[in-house]
Amino acid sequence: MERLCYTLRLTYDVAGATFLAAATSAPELFVAFVGTFITEGDIGVGTIVGSSVFNVLGIATVCGIFTGVTAKLDWWPITRDTMWYLVSITLLGLVLIDSKVSWWEAIIMLSCYFVYLTTLIFDRKLQKLCRSLEGERELMDEDPMQREEDPLMTFRQHVCSKPEKGSPCIEVTWWVIKYPAILILAITTPSVRSVFFLTMLVAVLWISGISYLVAWFLSVVGYNIGIPDSIMGLTILAVGTSVPEVVSSYIVTRKGYGSMAMCNAIGSNTFDIFICLGLPWLLKSIIQKNTVKIHSEGLTITTAMLVATIVLLYACFLLTKFTLGRPVGWMSLITYVLFLTCAIAIEIINDNLNHCDIEDDAYTHLLHKNI
Known part of the structure; x- marks a missing residue:
């Protein structure tokens, strides 16, 4: 991905919000396909929602606490991607509110992502109208094949x-x-020294296969020990599928490109919601000619909680004057723990209520049968 961005002469923040975000979101995409078409549960939606929170708060935690680097961020790309992330959360909440997804709703989600990409294509022109371009706004001019501190x-x-x-x-x-x-x-x-597009393709194929095995394994384990798919997705699978984002963001933060790291995190979430959910939902609704059913009603509430997490993170950046360091890292860690606790509690309460409804229906059915 670094070779691709270097060849296309992209800026660091745009590269993080587009190609790097799409590449590191491959696990979420394939887990969403598995959850939609194979297991037909909520593990895909739960994974996207959970990884969205972990991408933002987990990456801010790792980059702020463990890199040992205090990175000064550019306010423009952080604000730009935060606004688009809020748009994606709002749209996802509206789609999930009736626990059904229609084909036209999926098309709207996909269309919004292409609008987002269009704004990124003309981002430099928009910025030239508003301010001078400095620091991380410079083009990627470091050939990744000639880097000495991290040889292949x-x-x-x-x-x-x-x-x-x-x-x-x-x-x-x-x-x-x-x-x-x-x-x-x-x-x-x-080797990436040769045809790097082929390298990327093989890497994505490996990611898809491993993601399928992980999603299938956790679905089976969760079913046998009585844990709903949505909780599995919000916790274990969300963290597991977010490993590429964490690793890539850690690396670029150590190099001094903090804005690229956070744009990767927030841009990955926008890609997750618009593409990783919209594309499988659209294909399934077209193939089956029916709406896609969302079983967990608690995911709607959890999705609304995403707004609070990104608003809190942005508020931390405002307070620290867009500096990614230990204060932001610790605040992100505390917020993530609180979110996870609330989300799991909501899913458990919802699951218990659903079980009670099922038992009542079964009892009523047996009663009428005996009568």
């Missing part, structure tokens, strides 16, 4: 890698566990 490993280095002599037992054990994956990926994935 060759095929031979991947395959022949092994722990150093005298390494701790934990490091050796971890190397034994992950080496099969390293070997398979090294064999199947072409």
Whole structure:
């Protein structure tokens, strides 16, 4: 993705909000397809909603606390992507309010994302009318293939890698566990030095396969231990599918591109809602010629809570004069824990009420049958 953005001569924040956001959102997209077409549950919606919160608050936590870098952010791209994220949340809340998704609602969601992309294409022209472009607004002029501090490993280095002599037992054990994956990926994935589009395609295929296995596994586990799909999506799967965003944002923040990291986080959420939910819903409604049913009524309330999380984060940036550091990180961590607690409580209460309704209906049916 860095090679693609460098070739297209994009700015750092636009690259983070578009290509980097789309690439790191691949897990959410495939989990949404699995939840919509295969398991036919709420695990896809729950994952998108949960990962949206984790993307914003979790990435702000990691980048603010653990990078050791205090990054000065550009207010324009943060404000721009926050406004679009609020638009996507509002639209998702309106779609979920009746627990049904029609084909025309899915089309509106997809159309909004293309409008968002159009505003990004003309973003530099709009900015030139308002202010001078400085700092991170400069074009990406660092060739990722010539970067010395983070060199790419060759095929031979991947395959022949092994722990150093005298390494701790934990490091050796971890190397034994992950080496099969390293070997398979090294064999199947072409080097980014050659055709980087092919590298990206193979990487996305791997992500799709792993996402399918994870979504299927958690659906089965949740069913057997009595945990609703929506809770599984809001918690474990949301964090798991957000790992690419966290890693990429951590890396670019360490390099000093804090705005790119936050635009990646917020832009990923906009992509998740408009594309990762809109596209599967549209295809299913067209194929089955029917509306898509959302089983969890609590997700509507949880979606509305997303507004509070992004407003609180933006307020933190205003208070710190758009500085990504430890104060923002700790505030984001506290807010995420509170959100998760409230969301799980809402889903449990909703699930219990639904179970009671089902039992009452069954009892009434048996009563009439006996009569």
